[in-house]
Amino acid sequence: MLEISNLRVTHGPIEAVHGIDISVPAGTCVALLGANGAGKTSTLSAITGTAKSTGTIRLEGEDISALPVEARVKRGIALSPEGRRVFYNLSVRENLVMGAAIRKDKAAIAEEVDHWFTRFPILGERRDQPAGTLSGGEQQMLAIARALMSRPRILLLDEPSLGLAPQIVERIFEMIRELRSQGVTILLVEQNATAAIGLSDHVYVLNNGLVSSQGRAADYGNGAELMDQITGVHG
Numbered sequence: 001m002l003e004i005s006n007l008r009v010t011h012g013p014i015e016a017v018h019g020i021d022i023s024v025p026a027g028t029c030v031a032l033l034g035a036n037g038a039g040k041t042s043t044l045s046a047i048t049g050t051a052k053s054t055g056t057i058r059l060e061g062e063d064i065s066a067l068p069v070e071a072r073v074k075r076g077i078a079l080s081p082e083g084r085r086v087f088y089n090l091s092v093r094e095n096l097v098m099g100a101a102i103r104k105d106k107a108a109i110a111e112e113v114d115h116w117f118t119r120f121p122i123l124g125e126r127r128d129q130p131a132g133t134l135s136g137g138e139q140q141m142l143a144i145a146r147a148l149m150s151r152p153r154i155l156l157l158d159e160p161s162l163g164l165a166p167q168i169v170e171r172i173f174e175m176i177r178e179l180r181s182q183g184v185t186i187l188l189v190e191q192n193a194t195a196a197i198g199l200s201d202h203v204y205v206l207n208n209g210l211v212s213s214q215g216r217a218a219d220y221g222n223g224a225e226l227m228d229q230i231t232g233v234h235g
């Protein structure tokens with residue numbers, strides 16, 4: 001589905017990613033793990049077209065690396081950004097409808113919005129309230145649902161567990177697991193290696209802008225060792 005080769009990402013004079021290869025086969029969940037500043041968000045920004053990059057990014061075989069952001073969204077790339085970034089002053093419903101901005105099938109959009117209200121009754125109960133009044137976990141659910149409203153071919157998730165209590169992280173990961181079992185292709189950026197490995201097919205570890213390790217998720221056990229490396233805990 002997504003093939004990235006020799007990707008370098010720069011922010012002005014700073015090169016954050018130094019030439020990486022990542023492959024996300026259709027229908028799989030691939031985890032991109034690493035510590036703060038490893039280059040995970042920079043990689044996602046290059047895929048969405050919001051950061052300057054060189055190398056090749058192919059979506060279903062098509063080189064999209066020179067396309068502007070909106071054209072990439074139209075081709076099926078959706079991002080649930082780090083820190084959720086829901087529209088605080090818009091209602092829950094309006095946030096979901098915004099996610100479908102590239103679509104014109106109004107009736108189907110309304111049905112899908114209702115689907116999310118049924119799937120997550122808490123969002124349904126608060127459909128007319130500003131999204132800023134939701135808890136962090138609820139905002140995360142909304143951010144993922146909003147991204148899916150564009151009917152993407154691939155869903156990019158940037159640290160969905162960030163700042164959430166362990167119980168809430170479990171619920172968010174349950175949602176991601178369910179999406180994966182429905183065949184949604186996912187690139188999951190996380191620092192929480194143990195949680196991410198539990199639902200991923202393949203793992204890449206980013207370290208200072210380079211892939212330091214990669215392999216089948218099953219080969220990383222429960223991810224505890226990797227988690228220690230990422231968080232800098234030893235012993």
Ligand code: ATP
Pocket residue numbers: 011012014015016034035036037038039040041042043082
């Ligand atoms: P985090 O978990 O903190 O988001 P990350 O793995 O996503 O970490 P990036 O945000 O991609 O890492 O950052 C990689 C490197 O690029 C860091 O050294 C960071 O300081 C730098 N960087 C990221 N964004 C910018 C920017 N807009 N301008 C300058 N430097 C940046």
